Amino acid sequence: MITLYGIPNCDTVKKARTWLEASGFDYAFHDYKKAGIDRPRLEAWVKELGWETVLNRAGTTFRKLPDADRENLDANKAVDLMLAQPSMIKRPILDNGKTRLAGFKPEVYAAALR
Numbered sequence: 001m002i003t004l005y006g007i008p009n010c011d012t013v014k015k016a017r018t019w020l021e022a023s024g025f026d027y028a029f030h031d032y033k034k035a036g037i038d039r040p041r042l043e044a045w046v047k048e049l050g051w052e053t054v055l056n057r058a059g060t061t062f063r064k065l066p067d068a069d070r071e072n073l074d075a076n077k078a079v080d081l082m083l084a085q086p087s088m089i090k091r092p093i094l095d096n097g098k099t100r101l102a103g104f105k106p107e108v109y110a111a112a113l114r
Contacts, residue, residue, distance in 0.1 A: 006092035
């Protein structure tokens with residue numbers, strides 16, 4: 001089963017959902033702003049993809065953090081920040097049961113979902 005994690009009003013998530021539907025893939029959508037995200041799953045993503053990939057440092061939520069929260073980042077601190085504010089998680093995260101992908105690129109999704 002494919003699960004797409006994200007926030008429904010995110011443009012990139014919308015593109016990924018449209019691509020999945022147009023390509024005929026059934027998937028479950030997990031809105032981590034409403035449903036949250038658990039620490040073990042987030043830690044697994046960070047272990048697999050790297051906290052630098054999973055933490056969205058380009059977003060407004062991260063940029064508005066106090067300097068002390070943005071400095072000296074490591075995996076544990078990044079996970080704590082993302083748990084406190086899930087909108088800091090890169091969007092979308094696609095889980096196809098074998099691997100996870102961060103962000104959306106049609107050609108990457110096509111290769112991963114063959």
